[in-house]
Amino acid sequence: MPASLTLLLADLQLFPPAASAQAGPIDDLYWFEIIVSAIMTVLIFAAVILFAWKYRRRANVRATQIEGSNVLETTWSIIPFLIMLIMFWWGAKLFFAAQNPPKDAMEVFVTGKQWMWKVQYPDGSHEINALHVPVGQPVKLTMASEDVIHSFSIPAFRVRHDVVPGHYDSLWFTATKPGRYRLYCTEYCGNAHASMSGWVEVLNDRDYANWAGGGSHGSLAEQGQQLFEQNGCSTCHLLDQQGRCPILRGVYNKPVQLDDGRTVIADDSYIRESILDPNAKVVSGFQPNIMPNFKGQLSEEQVIQLIAFVKSLSPPTPASQQGGQQRPVVIAPKAKAPAKAPAASAPQQ
Amino acid sequence: MATIAHGTPEIAAEEVNYLNVEHGWKSWLFTTDHKRIAFLYLISITAMFFVGGTMAVLFRINLLEPEGIFSSETYNRLFSMHGIVMVFFFLVPSIPATLANFLIPIMIGAKDLAFPRINLLSWYLYVFGAIFTIYAVARGGVDTGWTFYAPYSSTYSNSYVLSAVMGVFVAGFSSILTGLNFIVTVHKMRAPGMTWSRLPLFVWSNYATGLLQVLGTPVLAISLTLIAFERVAHVGIFDPNIGGDPILFQHLFWFYSHPAVYIMILPGMGVISEIVACFSRKRVFGYNFVAFSSMAIAVLSFFVWGHHMFVTGEAMYTSVAFSFLSFMVAVPSAIKVFNWTATMYKGSVSFDTPMLYAFGFIGLFTIGGLTGLFLAALATDVATHGTYFIVAHFHYVMVGGMVMAFLGGLHYWWPKITGRLYPEAWAKFAALIIFIGFNLTFFPQFILGYLGMPRRIHAYPPEFQALNVLSTAGASILGIGYLIPMIYFAWSIRKGPKAPANPWGATGLEWEIQSPPTTYNFDETPIVTKEAYDYGPLEEVVG
Amino acid sequence: MSAFHVPIPKVGTLVAVWATLIVLTGLTSYVSYFELGEWNIVVALLIAVTKASLVAWVFMGVRHSTTLTRLFCVAGLAWLMILILLTYSDYSTRNWTYQAQPWSTNKAAGTSR
């Protein structure tokens, strides 16, 4: 057995690689917590051992009764609390910073289903349980689930987000070190939950260009265009003239006036909802119940392609930079946002 | 009612006590004596602990090999049942339904709980719940994890979710009734002179636990009911296809289940307060603070449930609030740890088995609690959620904390409960084995967790094998460690030396009556004139 | 517990409360026929709270009860509010986003290239 033991130990790893821009800062916090914990643990162990030994029971020595001490109690409530405040503040700061992707983030779509991750790129290529990203480039994942809750996790990047069916979840990171890292599903999702894992490949620019160049299938938007024809969207949504339906050209990321008076930004989630549950938000001036419900007929992957097509109908203007997937800089309601007039609910900064 | 003692001469010679007043199974199954009910509970939860533990051993064996040994179906059922059995059928009722059930009336100078029949009812509910759950196992098990997350549990899983949910639901009511009983008992049944500031800390912490049970459990009940409706009739409440929101289930579930983790630690803290005081021959340092911190934990624990949902897409500002409140709830725990430590200062410390468990508790709970802070901090939670880091965290608090406290308390009050002594040397040996086995099992899991190993997986990447093998090795040591007390306790019930009324020289009403107590505990209602920990003259500390 | 002097409520009081409750029921139904926007629910809930308090205060005898009982009532309500408000806080603030200064792209790019 010793042989196999050494083999095991050779693999022994104690700390994960840090391969994204946010990994470092999170590790710093982690180490801070470890050090605080170590100090506290040692202090308490030391005190327990010291007292237990020094005041061990001896004949004729009686315990000294002590009532307590408010000063001590206050000290050992306040000091830990202050230390905890640091942890809280630090953790929250990093968490906030991880919320919204930078404007120039490259967008990749991820669909989770029992039991695999399907990854789609804007150029139309797709892969299963694998993700290729260029180094140094912020990447935003837009994630949907076909069935139950999954959770997309890349430990080396210290990122993770649940993928809840019914809407888009997102996640972003900037990979900093070329290499292969594991990705997992970390929300229990049924029998083969364990095999819902794969690899992230971080490539340097040249390798990434090579890898990305190979696509022969049309871009995501082109695939979306095909679906647009096949599913009869084009019969109603004529590209340039308005019939019973809104024109989709130029809609993306613009505010849309709804029939109940609300205004929403036509982002990915909004378009997804418009396709899968068109009546949830009806554009003002149009009738509900005309557009058929595509739930159950289109998979989340196909919806992603359609969105890419709709997006391509709104060519980036100087104001909205490349790719078109930017979020408005001002705080804007996410499209899933239920109810509430945005003016009332959007807190400024 | 039952036939009176056709007992052996030996028993006949014995003083009358609650164990030998009546014989026959009827005298047990229809008893309303809180002590007998506590005994029934003790037997049932021990059985459930071994059921849950055996499952743990089985799936730990599976984890020896990266590609797993069992099928994923089997593995998923094992850990789900392990979690369900351990949480709802072992740890939640562990100390409250056994030790506290036995001791609260005695400690406050009462003859029984306020509602003896409800107490018995709660045991029956527990048993029914357990039967439902075992039935689910027998039919093929449940594979949802103990958290029953929708829509997996409500729509997708094809295991026996319904009967397990029913089981937990029923057991939940048993827990509510226990809590209700404690609350009313503590309010209404205290002996004359037993003021709130004289209550033993064990009573305080179980009172706080009672509040948690009463306020939290109904919400669990309703959320499980909704899951059941969804499963049976596809009503759509958590179904994203018709606009239902699975996250809502998590809110309702954790509204109970976070407070539940304090149901699973507060009684343990109470035990430790008693043990530390007794074996240091000292009153607990800062009695008021320790008592008050139990209540603070009970109240604050209801404000933090969202910390289980940081990565679900919970609103960012809500997460921040929950994170902050999670740190708040840690402060009273810290107060307790410091006070126990300070109690030993200038004490007269002896190293009997219960005290060893108390040391174990203080150390392991501190580690478990401190790693809880890693999870309460938003950024590090994102890095560790859903991994073995969480598994390690909660075993440190639940097994390292509560199970240690339970064993400590069991040893401490064993002479009172059974009237017999246990073999001290074996007990010390077992405590040591358990401590070692425990750390070996769960410490490696912290490392695994930060490396990214997800929980609830039957197969894992090969680079994690070394640590997993260590962990399994630890689990088998731990398992043996748990067997030893089983054996000597069983032995001691029949053959152990007779225990005196107060083997430890402790204060407290329970030590002033005979071991084991008579059915009505006290011949006449005691009048309390002293505080709980009256170990001698007092000295004020200034400073 | 109960053998002692319990204040016996006057029939008149009870009937008056009953009448008020009936009137309030009518009122809340009546008001619902008007379009008050967000206020509809506010009014409806205010009336409901008033009715519930009346029932608790008079019919359930809270007005004569001990502080402890009152404390329990308040606790029940407080916990209900915790449950509802904190859950609600999640849903009602999901659309509040925040554009932080993320780990600046330049910095990341700078270190890696």
Place this chain on the structure above:
Amino acid sequence: MLGMWTFLITEVLFFGGMFAAYAVYRNMYPDAFASTSKFMDVVLGGTNTAVLICSSLTMVLAVRAAQLSKRAHLILFLILTMIFGTIFLVIKGFEYHSKWVEHLVPGFDFQYDEPRYQHNAQILFFLYFAMTGMHALHMVIGLGLLTFLLVQAKRRIFNENYFAPVEMIGLYWHFVDIVWIFLFPLLYLIGHRR
């Protein structure tokens, strides 16, 4: 008595879970929820509210009678309370029946005449059935308890020194009334006549 109050707290939170769900979904789908109001019969709902309030009055009078050892009154008021409770359940039964006929029971061929809200309205109807159903269940239990009181009253068990069970069941009954006081506006009066 304290035991009863404690029990009522658990009841508050038991219903509370559903109220929380209601709050969340109503906030998510205000229009769909409002659209269901045409299926909610305000007259029946209002009548039922009144019936329950009357039953609360008779209940409190029953307690009073018990406190004063007026056995005949006690029995009378208990019977009245039970009659009101039964009326409530019968009316509720009619409402359920009409929902069933109109295919408005989630899980049983649910159909909504406004396709636009088909899905989200289903959630409201489920909540409607869950909440009122749970409430009705409590009413049924309450009627059982009242029957028990009635039997005991007939047996002359209660007198001015012993009436705790009447008081306790009274508390329970009033609590069930209070739940309805909230259910009525929330379920019947939402977006009414919009």
